[in-house]
Amino acid sequence: MELKSNVPTGPIEQAWDKHRFDLKLINPANKRKYNIIVVGSGLAGGAAAASLGELGYNVQCFCYQDSPRRAHSIAAQGGINAAKNYHNDGDSIYRLFYDTVKGGDFRAREYNVYRLAQVSVNIIDQCVAQGVPFAREYGGNLDNRSFGGAQVSRTFYARGQTGQQLLLGAYQALERQVGLGTVKMYSRRDMLDLIVINGQARGIVTRNLLDGKIEVHLADAVILATGGYGNVFYLSTNAKGCNATAIWRAYKRGALFANPCFTQIHPTCIPVAGEYQSKLTLMSESLRNDGRIWVPKNAGDKRVPNSIPENERDYYLERRYPSFGNLVPRDIASRAAKAECDAGRGVGPSGLGVYLDFADAIKRLGKHKIEERYGNLFEMYERITGENPYEVPMRIYPASHYTMGGLWVDYNLMSTIPGMFVGGEANFSDHGANRLGASALMQGLADGYFILPYTIGNYLATAKPGPVSADAPEVREALANVTNITNRLLGTKGTRSVDSFHRELGKIVWEYCGMGRNATGLQKALGLIPALREEYWKNVRVLGSNEEFNQSLEKAGRVADFFELAELMCLDALNRNESCGGHFREEYQTPEGEAMRDDDKYTYVAAWEYKGPGQSPALNKEPLEFKYVHPSQRSYK
Amino acid sequence: MKLTLHVWRQKNAQDKGRLVRYEVPNVNEHMSFLEMLDVLNESLIEKGEDPIAFDHDCREGICGMCGMMVNGKAHGGHKGTTICQLHMRHFKDGDELYLEPWRAKAFPIVKDLAVNRGALDRIIAAGGFISVPTGSAPDGNAIPVQKQESDLAMDAAACIGCGACVAACPNAAAALFTGAKISHLGHLPQGQPERDRRSMAMVEQMRIEDFANCTNIGECVAACPKEIQLEVIVRMNRDYIKGALTNRPTSLKGDSA
Numbered sequence: 001m002e003l004k005s006n007v008p009t010g011p012i013e014q015a016w017d018k019h020r021f022d023l024k025l026i027n028p029a030n031k032r033k034y035n036i037i038v039v040g041s042g043l044a045g046g047a048a049a050a051s052l053g054e055l056g057y058n059v060q061c062f063c064y065q066d067s068p069r070r071a072h073s074i075a076a077q078g079g080i081n082a083a084k085n086y087h088n089d090g091d092s093i094y095r096l097f098y099d100t101v102k103g104g105d106f107r108a109r110e111y112n113v114y115r116l117a118q119v120s121v122n123i124i125d126q127c128v129a130q131g132v133p134f135a136r137e138y139g140g141n142l143d144n145r146s147f148g149g150a151q152v153s154r155t156f157y158a159r160g161q162t163g164q165q166l167l168l169g170a171y172q173a174l175e176r177q178v179g180l181g182t183v184k185m186y187s188r189r190d191m192l193d194l195i196v197i198n199g200q201a202r203g204i205v206t207r208n209l210l211d212g213k214i215e216v217h218l219a220d221a222v223i224l225a226t227g228g229y230g231n232v233f234y235l236s237t238n239a240k241g242c243n244a245t246a247i248w249r250a251y252k253r254g255a256l257f258a259n260p261c262f263t264q265i266h267p268t269c270i271p272v273a274g275e276y277q278s279k280l281t282l283m284s285e286s287l288r289n290d291g292r293i294w295v296p297k298n299a300g301d302k303r304v305p306n307s308i309p310e311n312e313r314d315y316y317l318e319r320r321y322p323s324f325g326n327l328v329p330r331d332i333a334s335r336a337a338k339a340e341c342d343a344g345r346g347v348g349p350s351g352l353g354v355y356l357d358f359a360d361a362i363k364r365l366g367k368h369k370i371e372e373r374y375g376n377l378f379e380m381y382e383r384i385t386g387e388n389p390y391e392v393p394m395r396i397y398p399a400s401h402y403t404m405g406g407l408w409v410d411y412n413l414m415s416t417i418p419g420m421f422v423g424g425e426a427n428f429s430d431h432g433a434n435r436l437g438a439s440a441l442m443q444g445l446a447d448g449y450f451i452l453p454y455t456i457g458n459y460l461a462t463a464k465p466g467p468v469s470a471d472a473p474e475v476r477e478a479l480a481n482v483t484n485i486t487n488r489l490l491g492t493k494g495t496r497s498v499d500s501f502h503r504e505l506g507k508i509v510w511e512y513c514g515m516g517r518n519a520t521g522l523q524k525a526l527g528l529i530p531a532l533r534e535e536y537w538k539n540v541r542v543l544g545s546n547e548e549f550n551q552s553l554e555k556a557g558r559v560a561d562f563f564e565l566a567e568l569m570c571l572d573a574l575n576r577n578e579s580c581g582g583h584f585r586e587e588y589q590t591p592e593g594e595a596m597r598d599d600d601k602y603t604y605v606a607a608w609e610y611k612g613p614g615q616s617p618a619l620n621k622e623p624l625e626f627k628y629v630h631p632s633q634r635s636y637k
Numbered sequence: 638m639k640l641t642l643h644v645w646r647q648k649n650a651q652d653k654g655r656l657v658r659y660e661v662p663n664v665n666e667h668m669s670f671l672e673m674l675d676v677l678n679e680s681l682i683e684k685g686e687d688p689i690a691f692d693h694d695c696r697e698g699i700c701g702m703c704g705m706m707v708n709g710k711a712h713g714g715h716k717g718t719t720i721c722q723l724h725m726r727h728f729k730d731g732d733e734l735y736l737e738p739w740r741a742k743a744f745p746i747v748k749d750l751a752v753n754r755g756a757l758d759r760i761i762a763a764g765g766f767i768s769v770p771t772g773s774a775p776d777g778n779a780i781p782v783q784k785q786e787s788d789l790a791m792d793a794a795a796c797i798g799c800g801a802c803v804a805a806c807p808n809a810a811a812a813l814f815t816g817a818k819i820s821h822l823g824h825l826p827q828g829q830p831e832r833d834r835r836s837m838a839m840v841e842q843m844r845i846e847d848f849a850n851c852t853n854i855g856e857c858v859a860a861c862p863k864e865i866q867l868e869v870i871v872r873m874n875r876d877y878i879k880g881a882l883t884n885r886p887t888s889l890k891g892d893s894a
């Protein structure tokens with residue numbers, strides 16, 4: 001398959017403006033004749049649905065939760081980047097672009113990233129106008145802080161609840177459109193299939209989670225903004241309901257899946273406590289601004305942290321990376337923590353943890369200042385662990401957090417299925433192999449507020465999708481497919497719960513395709529996963545019926561898709577014989593233990609194409625070009 | 638430790654519902670309350686019994702999806718804590734707990750401990766926003782906001798819309814929820830132009846949704862996992878009265894695009 005990225009040519013600074021001018025427009029009176037489906041109501045989906053409704057399109061928006069306000073964007077704590085240079089510390093659009101391309105380990109598209117940096121400025125303005133209560137200085141101006149991977153203060157924040165406040169801004173804009181009647185909101189719906197007619201995306205099949213009704217919704221274009229697939233690991237920082245079903249079923253209908261092996265492991269999560277654990281909790285990366293990370297110098301030192309003297313502590317990030325110190329990017333901080341724990345210097349009951357210590361900051365700034373900056377995070381930590389971080393250092397360990405892979409999209413954010421667009425974490429674009437802090441919120445809102453509303457208009461104006469019937473054979477086929485999967489899951493009547501399978505799958509993926517991977521492990525996983533999947537379809541126990549509120553059935557379909565996705569992740573990881581960002585292949589590292597890229601062979605996006613059940617997917621390559629930021633060994637020393 | 642639970646089981650909105658007794662042995666103090674229920678559900682599935690339905694999602698205390706009454710207290714009654722962040726170390730061996738869904742006419746039961754809180758979305762849709770079209774905003778620093786006002790706006794904006802205030806209120810009023818949004822936007826310069834109209838529209842929607850009036854009992858504040866203060870209701874009432882006395886009747890939902 002030929003991958004047409006539709007990336008503009010010419011100077012990068014003018015590319016988006018020029019492209020936008022070239023996009024065809026639709027007369028305002030005609031917009032209401034078009035129906036657009038938006039699946040997902042987080043930052044990307046909520047913002048897109050609200051903006052498209054405001055433009056005059058008929059929008060139908062779907063989410064699996066009981067309200068669009070629950071989307072997991074709400075849990076982002078730290079902040080959102082924007083190249084405002086309000087602090088006169090040398091920031092610029094070009095610097096944000098540069099940091100993001102470098103931070104992504106040169107595996108993102110330059111033109112996409114530049115556009116992201118460019119619209120970052122508008123995002124802040126938009127959110128302020130909506131009433132997002134960003135932190136302020138006493139003079140009334142917006143406050144900023146710094147985040148991992150950057151040496152300037154460009155992160156805007158609302159206490160430790162930035163994601164919540166940005167999401168509520170988008171949610172309020174969305175509810176306004178719901179009130180005006182331009183957007184119809186469908187909550188408690190799972191998208192279970194994509195309807196493709198004459199090669200164009202024309203609708204979706206959903207299950208109404210309240211009563212099990214399988215519904216068909218048709219439209220002129222479909223946007224998937226359904227978030228990432230980090231729950232493939234079972235334990236992750238994602239919400240329990242986060243899943244890959246919508247994008248996975250679209251993949252099976254012909255959308256290519258790009259870079260599935262790029263998973264971000266976040267360095268500052270609360271360590272796992274026990275086998276019953278259902279999820280991991282992230283502590284904002286902003287804590288690394290004032291917290292110092294250390295482990296005891298001697299392996300097996302089990303003394304309480306406060307009794308370990310200064311000269312027996314190893315502040316390993318400050319030692320290894322003097323210029324970035326505790327603020328090195330996430331992939332580097334995560335691997336460094338793993339290395340310390342692997343060498344036996346890990347702390348806490350499991351030995352899988354390092355200290356994040358605020359004693360110096362409290363001495364320097366006073367407890368009050370620390371409380372003002374991070375109070376709610378400290379409370380949350382205490383609630384979960386029962387320890388007071390003002391008195392003893394926090395314990396943290398890396399955990400699966402964000403997935404940089406996702407459905408392949410072109411510069412217009414359109415997938416390989418015409419009429420199907422993908423926004424936010426659900427697509428693969430912009431972050432490359434690693435995502436810098438405070439950039440996920442930026443991408444979600446950029447896609448939703450400032451990119452999709454333009455590019456979809458161009459698609460509708462040029463493709464002119466035309467009418468479609470609910471009786472089309474493609475619709476009936478999609479309905480039958482969904483019914484089949486549901487009946488199969490309910491009919492298996494095995495002995496093991498869905499969760500027990502998910503937990504076991506998660507352990508395999510974490511062990512062999514987690515923070516570090518190697519060819520032997522990946523090959524092993526590629527044997528274990530299909531075997532477990534086979535057992536799943538023979539032995540899963542889903543009680544009850546389809547025609548009711550059935551949470552086990554919801555989970556069962558999602559886990560079935562995670563099995564298939566996990567296999568593709570391992571395949572992709574095995575194909576990429578290099579280390580980059582969130583993909584660390586142990587065979588490819590520098591003598592100092594840093595990731596070693598192979599730019600000659602792997603400067604491409606790996607886009608996988610579904611070839612049918614039981615068939616190996618085909619690998620398509622989109623070569624990446626770096627005209628502005630030249631690939632170099634990333635160094636944060 | 639070992640716990641005895643009495644859980645409200647109700648198959649759907651039409652079913653009558655009843656309390657069912659369950660024994661949960663081997664509760665670990667580090668588990669969250671919902672993890673304890675997960676463990677119980679796993680054992681029910683093993684026995685071929687329908688697991689207990691309850692709403693939950695982020696399990697980080699921020700999405701607002703979880704919530705139930707434990708011994709008559711919303712989210713279990715621990716100060717500033719959602720049920721997903723409540724850990725079992727607060728309970729002791731042999732405790733007997735009663736688990737019930739949010740109770741309010743405006744929150745119909747979906748199944749077991751899950752309810753429909755769509756009414757809260759409709760209150761926001763009635764006026765809980767600032768009418769700003771995408772892409773036309775002035776520079777962020779062109780609208781300075783006094784730090785103190787911004788902090789007060791953020792205090793109110795922290796509401797997670799879980800519905801605990803409604804469930805805890807003897808009147809099943811939604812005044813804390815609505816007041817929080819009115820207060821959040823009312824403390825900011827951006828929120829001023831629509832301030833009176835916003836309060837009138839949202840208060841009217843509360844009435845339509847069958848939430849009763851607030852009689853200043855304060856149970857909502859005690860139950861709120863985000864510790865929203867009673868002052869937000871004062872502000873709502875003040876804005877409402879001012880709006881009712883000075884506004885001419887207009888469309889409450891704003892103008893269409």
